[in-house]
Amino acid sequence: MKQTIFVIVEHFAGQIKPVTHELVTCAKRLQLITGSAIKAVILDAHPAMLAREMADTWGLEVTAARIPQLTGYNGEIYKSVLADLLRDLKTAYVCTAHSSQGMDFAPALAVELNAACITGVEDILEVENQTCFARSIFGAKAVAHVRPEKDVSILTIQPGMFRPQKPEIAVPGSVTHRSFNCESLKTRSRGIKQAEADMTGITEAAVIVSAGQGLGDKENLDLIYQLAALFTKSAVAGSRIVCDLGWLEYRCQVGVTGATVSPKLYIACGISGAVQHAMGMRNSEYIVAINKDPAAAIFQVADICIVEDLTSFIPAFIKVYEKTKSDGL
């Protein structure tokens, strides 16, 4: 049976977010397998302009859902409006971003639609002639291939995994306007608080030395600073756990919920390399990983893998460096 692939447009402050283009790319990959039509859905108080932009850019048929009560994102509204729009479908894939929005409403929408829900999709593959979705499990030490057992599947697509293609010159698609009234809400949006933390320190550094839970003790941060001091234009950063523990400030955090960095050199020290962290640093030019666990996922994204305890390796490295300096190279 022909399926429809729906792309839920993610947008913020009047702009279509770049991840939406990755969703379309992912939908096009799915289309190659299923032969289905791709449609886009956009929810907003004033969706017309962005709906037109989506239809023109990608040549897609777009449903513009106008909801006067919607200011920004609201999980309850997304769930109920999308459930209304999709309820009558026999079969469908729904592609939304594995973002703070998609992760929030996708599981609830799946319950509402009796659908399968697969979050954090990194790849599409076929296993025994059936379409499956790959997602990382166990701190990215393994990958699960998950098969939907329902005719409707809600997918949240991991940003950064489907490189957006340039849209071909497309015949502009049509826009269908729908209106929804969402009153008596249990969830009231009260606006966005902008980030207070200034992350320019790490986003502008040429070299980042980054610490993870493998640091073991706050006192070992000294080693990270010593290593960073060998480089010019360097900065010290950390994984979320290190910031949660209070060892570093949150403005030093690299990853999905922190900064996305792409320095010339990224040295990951004692970082396990779960997806949430890898997403923030995988576009670095050159990646060195130091971890005593040979199975650490960070080694999958590294150029140089060093299986050592950082507490003894970093001092050893600094010693070798200093010796070559005093020997005049």
Add this chain to the structure above:
Amino acid sequence: MKILVCIKQVCESESPIQIDDHGRWIQTDVITGYQMNRLDEFAVEEAVLLKEAYPGSSIDAISIGPERSAEVIKRAIGMGADHGVHMLTESEGYLNPFTIASGIADYARDKHYTLILTGVMSEDQMQGQVGPMIAACLSLPWATAVIRQQMAPDTKSVFVEREIEGGSRDTLQLQLPAVLTIQSGINTPRYPSLSNLLRANKQKLETFQAGDSTQPQLRENVVRVAYPEKSRSGTVLTGTQHEKATRLLSMLREKALLQ
């Protein structure tokens, strides 16, 4: 205030992960140990902080899993939960998030909880589905990745800030009862106290078989498990520590990354 906190037992993050011979799941016998999902610790702590702020409150801690999961329920009691609920499963394998969520929702349905809390996701499966699914099953409002909450019992609502991209925060007011998934860093989870742990060991958990008659139909299934592919060359340096350090130094100098 009545709070339900949903917790999961996961394998230690340092534990080796080996895929079984059939490539269907991981080998459970090589796992070195289990612990409470680190992200759920923040949910338990937030529940205990609320109980301290609102005297007369009570906390139920619930987990679904095999017998060994009782350990994390006891830990939650050690941290300050009053009552432990264990929905016992036979299987060591993959548990579908909808199965877990509908099991918890069934348990919670008639119990008049003011708040249902859980961690933002589990460290092992990293799906982040159970919280919003419980909310949908019970038709409750929800918020995910909550980094701050402020109860407003007078208006029967809770103000929350949820973490969104780039460290910004989305602020919401939810009508109670509500489901919150708690982001790490919202608080500093305490260690279980000795007196609470003694209580946890004496106290009987409410234990029953999970979903024997009402087992929901599987909505998705893990058909294969594989090791990840490398996205870069991943040259592994070999030799003694000194040799590795020397090699790294010369590689960094070749690339003009270090003088």
